[in-house]
Amino acid sequence: MYVDKIFERATIRGIADYLLFGLGPDKDDRSYEERLDEPYLRFEKAVEKYDKSKTSELLDLCNEVSSETASVYMEIGLQAGILLMADVVKNFSREKSKGTVD
Secondary structure: OHHHHHHHHOOHHHHHHHHHHOOOOOOOOOOHHHHHHHHHHHHHHHHHHHOOOOOOHHHHHHHHHHHHHHHHHHHHHHHHHHHHHHHHHHHHHHHHHHOOOO
């Protein structure tokens, strides 16, 4: 599963390799709100072609999918962050035992 691959790469070395050799995200200076609103408004207009109702089932389902997706990715992000923190502690402990860190 691709989620497991995310956790496998959640190491300091994995992040460093990405920062040094990977491609970064496209520059986007819009606010979070603008980034969220723009595709939703386009979707809302597309749905309106098929369903003029303001309480469209399609819009409700889209909101449900978006909400669940955000929740899952938040959980994945938090777990990856915890794994990164554990990796930092492990690296720090290893260096401390070698006497290279005060």
